[in-house]
Amino acid sequence: MMLLGAGLCIIVLSGILARALERRTRAADRAFRWGMLAGCAPGLWAAVSLLVSQSPAPASAGAGAAFGLDPLSAWFLIIVLGVGTTTAIYGIHYLARERPGRRIGTAHLLLAVLITAMAGVVTAQTILAFMGAWEIMAITAYFLVVFEHEHAEVRRAGLLYLVLSHVCIIALVGMFAAWGGGVAGGSFQELAASAVHQRAPVALVLVLALIGFGIKAGVVPGHFWLPSAHASAPSHVSAVLSGVMIKTGIYGLLRVLTLVGPPPAWWAWSVLLLGLASAVLGVLWALAQHDLKRLLAYHSVENIGIILMGLGLGALGSVYHHPALALLGFTGALLHTLNHALFKSLLFLGAGAVLRVTGTREIDRLGGLVRVMPRTAWAFLIAAVAIVGLPPLNGFVSEWLIFRGLLGAGGTAGALRSASAAAAGLALTGALALACFTKVYGALFLGSPREAMVRESAAERGLVAPQLVLAAACITIGVLPILVIPAAMRAAAVVLQGRGAIDDVVAATQAASRISLAALGLVGLTAIIWLVRAGRMVRGGAPVAATWGGAFPTVTSRMQYTASSYAASLLALFGPLSGTHRIVGPTSFQVHTTDPILDRVGRPLWGWLRRSAQGLRGIQTGRIMWYLIYVISALLGLLLYLWLVAAQ
Numbered sequence: 001m002m003l004l005g006a007g008l009c010i011i012v013l014s015g016i017l018a019r020a021l022e023r024r025t026r027a028a029d030r031a032f033r034w035g036m037l038a039g040c041a042p043g044l045w046a047a048v049s050l051l052v053s054q055s056p057a058p059a060s061a062g063a064g065a066a067f068g069l070d071p072l073s074a075w076f077l078i079i080v081l082g083v084g085t086t087t088a089i090y091g092i093h094y095l096a097r098e099r100p101g102r103r104i105g106t107a108h109l110l111l112a113v114l115i116t117a118m119a120g121v122v123t124a125q126t127i128l129a130f131m132g133a134w135e136i137m138a139i140t141a142y143f144l145v146v147f148e149h150e151h152a153e154v155r156r157a158g159l160l161y162l163v164l165s166h167v168c169i170i171a172l173v174g175m176f177a178a179w180g181g182g183v184a185g186g187s188f189q190e191l192a193a194s195a196v197h198q199r200a201p202v203a204l205v206l207v208l209a210l211i212g213f214g215i216k217a218g219v220v221p222g223h224f225w226l227p228s229a230h231a232s233a234p235s236h237v238s239a240v241l242s243g244v245m246i247k248t249g250i251y252g253l254l255r256v257l258t259l260v261g262p263p264p265a266w267w268a269w270s271v272l273l274l275g276l277a278s279a280v281l282g283v284l285w286a287l288a289q290h291d292l293k294r295l296l297a298y299h300s301v302e303n304i305g306i307i308l309m310g311l312g313l314g315a316l317g318s319v320y321h322h323p324a325l326a327l328l329g330f331t332g333a334l335l336h337t338l339n340h341a342l343f344k345s346l347l348f349l350g351a352g353a354v355l356r357v358t359g360t361r362e363i364d365r366l367g368g369l370v371r372v373m374p375r376t377a378w379a380f381l382i383a384a385v386a387i388v389g390l391p392p393l394n395g396f397v398s399e400w401l402i403f404r405g406l407l408g409a410g411g412t413a414g415a416l417r418s419a420s421a422a423a424a425g426l427a428l429t430g431a432l433a434l435a436c437f438t439k440v441y442g443a444l445f446l447g448s449p450r451e452a453m454v455r456e457s458a459a460e461r462g463l464v465a466p467q468l469v470l471a472a473a474c475i476t477i478g479v480l481p482i483l484v485i486p487a488a489m490r491a492a493a494v495v496l497q498g499r500g501a502i503d504d505v506v507a508a509t510q511a512a513s514r515i516s517l518a519a520l521g522l523v524g525l526t527a528i529i530w531l532v533r534a535g536r537m538v539r540g541g542a543p544v545a546a547t548w549g550g551a552f553p554t555v556t557s558r559m560q561y562t563a564s565s566y567a568a569s570l571l572a573l574f575g576p577l578s579g580t581h582r583i584v585g586p587t588s589f590q591v592h593t594t595d596p597i598l599d600r601v602g603r604p605l606w607g608w609l610r611r612s613a614q615g616l617r618g619i620q621t622g623r624i625m626w627y628l629i630y631v632i633s634a635l636l637g638l639l640l641y642l643w644l645v646a647a648q
Contacts, residue, residue: 011039015112022105047074051487075491091236093462157228164225171212217249224598230297235352243345268315275308330492332401343386350380391519394477
């Protein structure tokens with residue numbers, strides 16, 4: 001832990017230097033870049049060493065320590081430091097054009113503190129350390145979300161994020177208060193002992209954990225803070241928020257399970273159903289979006305749903321004593337947590353490059369960008385194939401493990417058999433994701449430019465290298481999943497506390513490897529055929545003919561399918577659930593998107609709360625006599641409550 005602590009200090013120091021040397025641009029950028037790399041290296045070394053070692057003992061800092069490392073913490077620490085550092089380096093080039101109008105050094109410092117706080121969350125071993133790191137993470141992320149605070153929509157997104165973040169904190173404070181009321185030291189070991197001896201209200205703890213950690217993760221119906229916050233933040237910050245920070249909610253749920261043991265059946269079923277709803281609704285609402293970053297944010301809701309489906313399957317396997325299914329579920333959930341961090345961060349970095357080159361996030365205004373930014377186009381394509389869950393990329397491997405687990409549940413007896421129905425929902429999610437990313441990639445990079453949007457083609461330079469690093473990780477895990485599956489299994493074993501059977505996971509891994517290699521061979525064969533055909537066309541001269549214009553005299557870019565028209569027929573199948581409504585005029589046709597939860601539940605509820613608060617303003621008379629009466633009444637009520645409790 002000393003090595004990790006030193007590395008985190010270096011990360012914070014690099015942010016401080018970036019702020020202090022802000023007027024010396026090159027020195028500030030160099031200090032931040034090399035400081036981030038030097039700071040993340042010790043933590044990554046400690047985490048990887050723990051996950052690949054065969055020793056059963058965790059590398060904690062000792063009994064009673066505020067921070068420690070076990071395989072579950074190590075798995076999430078790799079995500080925090082690896083993806084966080086890559087996106088931070090991307091941010092150096094992404095924010096460079098903001099000088100001198102903004103304090104870029106402040107943004108770098110805030111990002112360094114955010115990464116350090118997230119590392120603290122996943123390594124905390126006491127209530128105080130966990131909540132302290134959690135609060136620093138929430139506040140720092142708020143300041144990064146409102147980085148462009150001069151825009152009203154950014155301020156609204158920041159306020160919504162701040163409110164929901166503190167709803168999470170209230171739920172977590174209630175959880176720890178209910179759980180640790182009889183615990184003297186407040187360490188996680190004491191909380192686990194309290195749960196074992198049934199001194200803790202486990203049902204209340206699990207409900208509050210699902211509320212607090214679920215909202216942070218973006219689980220439906222507590223997801224509606226996520227699209228606006230992730231769309232408003234700078235793109236590299238969006239990558240950290242979507243790829244890394246929301247995973248602290250998943251970590252929190254898993255950590256609670258390690259401390260309380262196998263949960264009740266109702267809780268496991270609730271997690272599975274919430275995951276199914278988040279996956280299907282998240283991808284459906286993403287399909288309806290016109291804003292590139294909001295679309296990617298809704299896909300985070302979808303993938304959090306997939307992770308929760310694996311987590312729910314693992315919990316059900318524990319409840320019904322099927323260790324093979326439990327290990328499949330938890331391993332798939334943990335692996336998808338890593339995979340989503342890689343490909344979703346890559347997608348947000350690609351979106352940032354598109355924004356820098358074109359100046360817009362509106363998908364229907366773009367097109368033909370593969371000619372302007374080919375390297376970003378290839379990296380975005382890799383991430384798109386990965387997020388859809390197709391081989392030979394990493395998204396396929398983790399979804400395959402969850403699929404195998406859900407289908408395996410169909411061969412069991414009793415209530416667990418019903419879990420296999422969720423496989424249909426996972427398949428529907430994959431189909432809608434495929435439709436969504438064919439829409440996005442086609443509208444952004446293929447065809448002809450719909451508007452002359454290219455402002456600065458050279459802006460792509462410096463933004464490509466971090467994308468290529470993440471793309472290489474997606475390919476490596478997809479083709480060679482055996483490199484990461486054992487580490488994911490070791491982290492899952494912490495949740496299962498040694499209760500697990502590895503045979504089914506090994507078989508699923510081998511099957512995934514064979515499918516990935518076959519898909520890689522097919523991709524290679526297709527590339528060879530394409531190159532041979534292209535060579536023949538170059539030597540023989542390619543025939544050129546005008547595109548048929550459908551009886552119009554000339555062909556224009558307006559004749560192309562837009563992203564909205566491409567998705568319209570699919571969205572119509574889901575009706576109001578898709579969150580779209582049409583405005584048809586004599587000479588226009590517009591499709592507007594809403595969030596059904598926010599607009600039909602959240603905003604009316606907020607309006608009711610405001611009206612209720614206005615109605616209570618009458619008791620604020622300004623007279624001390626009335627305030628003393630309020631205080632005395634409250635004290636009498638508390639005394640009455642204590643008397644009734646004592647009488648029982």
